[in-house]
Amino acid sequence: MKDLIIPWDADRDFGTPAKEGKPVTLTIDGFEVTVPEGTSVMRAASEAGMQIPKLCATDSLEAFGSCRLCVVEIEGRRGTPASCTTPVAEGMVVHTQSQKVKKIRKGVMELYISDHPLDCLTCAANGDCELQDMAGMVGLRDVRYEAPQTGGLANHFEARNTSGEANAEWLPKDDSNPYFTYDPAKCIVCSRCVRACEEVQGTFALTIEGRGFGSRVSAGAANDSFLTSDCVSCGACVQACPTATLQEKSVIELGTPERSVVTTCAYCGVGCSFKAELNGDDLVRMVPYKHGKANRGHSCVKGRFAYGYATHSDRILNPMIRDSIDQPWKEVSWDEALSFAATKMRGLQETYGRRSIGVITSSRCTNEETYLVQKLARGVFGNNNTDTCARVCHSPTGYGLGQTFGTSAGTQDFDSVEHTDVVIVIGANPTDGHPVFASRLKKRLRAGAQLIVIDPRRIDLVKSAHIKAAHHLPLRPGTNVSVVTSLAHVIVTEGLMDEAFIRERCDWEEFQEYAEFVSDPRHSPEANEMLTGVPAEELRKAARLFATGGNGAIYYGLGVTEHSQGSTTVMGIANLAMLTGNIGRKGVGVNPLRGQNNVQGSCDMGSFPHELPGYRHVKLPEVREIFEKAWGVEIDPEPGLRIPNMLDAAVDGTFKGLYCQGEDILQSDPDTKHVAAGLAAMECVIVHDLFLNETANYAHVFLPGSTFLEKDGTFTNAERRINRVRKVMAPRNGYADWEVTQLLANAMGAGWHYTHPSQIMEEIAATTPGFANVTYDMLEERGSVQWPCNDSAPDGTPLMHVDGFVRGKGRFIVTEYVATDERTGPRFPLLLTTGRILSQYNVGAQTRRTANSVWHEEDVLEIHPHDAENRGLNDGDWVRLASRSGETTLRAKITDRVSPGVVYTTFHHPDTQANVITTDFSDWATNCPEYKVTAVQVAPSNGPSEWQEDYNAQAAQSRRILPAAE
Amino acid sequence: MSPEKMVTMANQIATFFKSQPGTDQSDRIAAHLSDFWDPRMRAQLQSYVSEGGKGLDALVLEAAQKI
Incomplete structure (x- = not known):
């Protein structure tokens, strides 16, 4: 069968979806073809290289059989069945071009065309229209249906008939959607x-x-x-x-x-x-x-x-510098900007020491770019002060999964969801945050898989069209560990665990300690009901379903990690997967849904201050030696500063210079006032970005960045899939981001000579075992590959931990619940939790500069009707939102999506700056900020807070640009 | 960073390891601090401990001797 596939067009539409099944052989127009059972005659013909005319069929959708254009004749069968809805059968003999079907098709097309405007030359789909193609393919030459003298022919396309009367069948164009x-x-x-x-x-x-x-x-x-x-x-x-x-x-x-x-x-x-x-x-x-x-x-x-x-016109295309942030920006040449930056950074190191400067790598940039930025810190600055936005999102995943399984990554590919029977979604809102995965998940749910949602909000997955969660556990923000431990309590005390799996795959002694811990009655759902707000019986049912319902998969997001106990919850999730034997095959696993496009990659590439590429600690001499040889430098064996530590050290006066690529920490990181104080205390902040973002208000050097359309490289997604990013157009700013980093490094004396990102990937492959066999040629050939990809896994690794955990035996870790210090009280009686919305992305730097703002032009505060009524608030009112860190104002949206006592907002807009509210509490292991729990008060307001006015004044002052010198 | 913040962070680490089985908690805290805290943070902790270490968990005081 395979040799019959003609590879002339990778985008060919086979008409109906591919099927899996035993081979069936049939004859189509004299050619023998073998396809899986269940395949349509239409698809079989297409696989044999013969296209049957079609209109209502396309291979992304199940066959529908309405247009009747794809009719065929089958020997021994009566009539002319639609080839899209007719499955193949052994020995079937099909004729796709008999006189009879050709005549039928012409008749069908004639009817279609009789109710279609013939404005093809000026139509937007001209040359890309299947109706046009099919009219051509069936050889339609005339349309016999003409309007009689006495009146018009009923149709949908003429606004008025020849007498000028309105056509009731005509409807105007709907151009309400911006796209x-x-x-x-x-x-x-x-x-x-x-x-x-x-x-x-x-x-x-x-x-x-x-x-x-x-x-x-x-x-x-x-x-x-x-x-x-x-x-x-x-x-x-x-x-x-x-x-x-x-x-x-x-x-x-x-x-x-x-x-x-x-x-x-x-x-x-x-x-x-x-x-x-x-x-x-x-x-x-x-x-x-x-x-x-x-x-x-x-x-x-x-x-x-x-x-x-x-x-967008806001994009900055020329480098800019200034001596202090109260001055306007001055546009300068690349040379001048780079030498200004290099001199400043080197000067800071001379005055304040080698460890006084650092970098933030971008999870939006490519692997190759991220690798270079961390190399800049390690190889040129001579320290490990490198961190990335994963610090504030999935760093607990790195720590938690590293401790339990031995590696920091999701265990599955996205296709795995098609084999799942029970899904737990915890602290994630895929329909907004990861919409394409959500669509794949919903498809599986409609096919019968069961869903458990653990989230303080009633997210769309809990109930929407043809989807209903079997259980929604609406926990109080900050009690994840308690809920996850209670789930394990039920599984262990009711004997629902997979003992064979645990004995074979995990450390049995640690499991027994864990089982004893988790079986303690104080971890029962009943004992924690008051704390978590989750009805005990519902939690028990959810635990039973997960343990006994077949393939169980856990998908989680930042609602898990961004807590004081983020790392502990990740370990708890890993425990649940091991307890129930849900690791190492299709349809199961632990799946962190990563926030930004290349968060996985930026972590893989050694962006964290304690580890070199491939998650290996800088303290290990044998690992340092690999990079010391490759780079010809000595590598600092001490861990560097994490982002929050950099800001603390800046306030203390020991951290003075920062190169920040494609990241807007002033808007995205918690406790905005503290971030601003840290940035203001630095003497050289280099922002490398597309726009004058919020962080740039405190910058001394601005290096214009390039978009993903303007460069070559790779991104690694949440399934560890390394995908190619290809240069679609020349960089408008003149350089791809990896070139800018190289220019800066060389201005500081590095002597790098990369001429293409593929050379950077060669260096990554040579130094990082999980990437050993990855090359651009391979990606060109295969499209993508999931790491690890090396001699032991030459085709990459769709599923991890198949025969054993990366670390050997899986470790059960005791997960004691510890209440966060962030508590509600008389002054701040509500809990604020934050998240994102479908149409906007992260700090909104990109999406706010598109028509997506029509769906979400401002951040709003979701508040329960009960809490709104207590405060005399109406829907759409301006409200003041205050925490011990700061206050802002935004509009209220009254909804029962949130529970009483909980309020929710997004952080997409700098005018709101939700992060002026969030605090400096963080995950115990990784310093990942506790975005998801802040004690707040909400009150009516007349307009922007004093802080917002001051902030906007400073931002406006700071964004002034002097015209370039003549 | 402010001493209060440092004390909070160190005590959070101690709280986790305290909950773990075994008898080597202070070693594991020390290892965590050495692995994830930059030298100036560890130095700040040690100097704070030498001044009495007010507010620090006893296990952190013990661990500070081992980093």
């Missing part, structure tokens, strides 16, 4: 969009309204537009539409693209593959790549549409 239009006049009602919204995205925002000739695609209820409906603008419908009915506005404006480059999205940790489609260097659209192994052809509103920031 695509819906033109009902061009719709052939093939239902692909409706099915894509259901099957691929799982939102069910679209439907077919009416019947017969009156059937129309409709978003939401009768008075809804696409924008006001439940539509999440993922683009799946636009992708599925065979005509110009659902069309990207960018294509309408710019024309059909003539070239495409496969690359990787630079938003969340799902790491979707996209085709960037262009004319010259004019990016026309981003289309999800069907062979992308993380996304399997799906996308979300951010990756699909929110790329306009790359050409």
Whole structure:
């Protein structure tokens, strides 16, 4: 079968999805073809290299059989069955081009075309229209249906008839969505969009309204537009539409693209593959790549549409310097900026010592760029003062999974979810934070898998279209460890653990100590009900379901890690997986959902101050030796400063200079006032970014950055998948980010000579065992690979810990609950927890500079009606939100999504600066900040707080730019 | 960093290891501090301990001798 596949077009649409099953051989137009049982005749023909005409079928959706264009004749069968809905059978003989079916197809096309405007030359889909293609393919030459003399022919595409009367069947174009239009006049009602919204995205925002000739695609209820409906603008419908009915506005404006480059999205940790489609260097659209192994052809509103920031007028394209932050910026040449920066940094080291400066690597940049930035600290600065945004998100994952399993990474690939029977989602909101994974999860849930949600908020997964969690445990923020330990208590005391797995795979002695600890009645759900707020019976049922319901997988996010006991909860999650034997095969595992596109990669690349690339501690001489040989320098054996420690040391006067690449710590890190004080105390802050971000308000050097569209490299997603990032256009700032870092290093005397990121990957492979066999050639050939990829795993590693844990025996670790010091009291009686929303991303630097703001133009405070009523608040009121750290104002949104006593907001907008509220408490092991629990008070307000006004004044002052010297 | 913050951080580490089985808690605290605290942070802790170490958990006082 395989040799029949003609590889002329990787994007070929096979018409119906691939199936798995025993081989079946049939004959199509005289060619013998073998395909898996369950495959459609249409797909079998396509695999044999013969396309059957089709309109309502596409291989991302199950067959529907409505257009009747794909009819075929099958020997021994009556009639002309639709090839998309007819499964293959052994010995079947199919004719796809008999006179009879050709005549039927022409008739079908003639009817379609009779109700379609013939404005092909000026249509946005011209050249990219399946209706056009099919009309050509079936040889349609005439349309016999003409309007009689006495009146018009009923149709959907003419606004008025020839007498000027309005056509009741005509509907105007809906252009409410900022990124695509819906033109009902061009719709052939093939239902692909409706099915894509259901099957691929799982939102069910679209439907077919009416019947017969009156059937129309409709978003939401009768008075809804696409924008006001439940539509999440993922683009799946636009992708599925065979005509110009659902069309990207960018294509309408710019024309059909003539070239495409496969690359990787630079938003969340799902790491979707996209085709960037262009004319010259004019990016026309981003289309999800069907062979992308993380996304399997799906996308979300951010990756699909929110790329306009790359050409936003706010982008800074020239280097700038200033002596002090009260001065305006001065645009200078690259040489001047780099030598200014290098002189300052070297001077600081001379005055304050080798360890007085450091770097922050970017989890948005490539592996190669991150590797160079940490190399700059270690090899050029001569210290280990390197950290990354993972500090404030998944550093507890690194510590917790390192301690229990022996390595810091998710155990599965995303495909694994298709084999899961019971899913625990804890402290994560995938439909907003990791939307493409959420769609894959929801698909599995609709197919019957069960879901347990552990979250203070009633997130969308708890209940939405055709999804309902079996159990929602709405715990009080800060009690994760107690809940996870209680789950283990139930599993152990009710004897539901997988003893065979534990005996074989884990340290039995440690397990017994753990079992004794966890069996203590003080860990029972009943004993903790008052503390956690989770009904004991519900928790017991959830534990039983997870332990006995088949393949159990745990997905978690920052609601787990960003706590004083973040690392302890990660260990607790690992304990649960080991207890129930849910490690080492498809459908199970422990899956941290990573926040930023390359958080996994930045951790792998040695961004942390205590470990070199590949998670090896700097104290180990044999590891230092590898890099000392490769780099020709001596490496400091002492751990460096973590981000919060850098800021503390800056305030103390021992940390004076920072090179911060693609990270906005002033907005993203907790306790904004403390961050500002730390930055203000430094003498040289170098910000390397696309925009004058908030951190740049305190910077002395600004080095313009490049977007992911403008450089080569790799990103590693949450499944450890190394995906290529490809240069789609030249960097508008002149240099890719790895080149900028190299220029800075060389200005400080490094003598680096990389001419392409592939050379950096060669160095990574040569020094880091998990990457040993990774090369750009390999990635070119395979598309992507999951680390470890070396001689013992030449094809990479989709599933980890299959035959044994990386560390040998899995370790059960005792997880004692310790209440955070952040407590509610009379002054601050509510608990604030924070998160993100679908349309915005992190600090919003990118998404705020796109039309995505139409969905979320400001951060709002979610508050329960009970708490709002107590305070006399109405929906939409300005409220003052205060903690012991600071206060801000924002608008209230009254909702029962949050429990009484809990309030929630996002941190996407600098005008709100939610992080002025968050405190400096952090995870005990890693200093990961406790974003998710802050004691606050909420009160009515008239407008911005004094702090907000001062902040904005300082920001405006600091962002002044003097014109470049003549 | 402020002494209060340092005391909180050190005591948090002690609280975790205290909950673990075994008798080598102070060694494990010392190892954690050596692995994750930069030299100036450890020096600050040691000098604070030499001044009496007010507010520090007894295990941290013990561990400070081993880093």
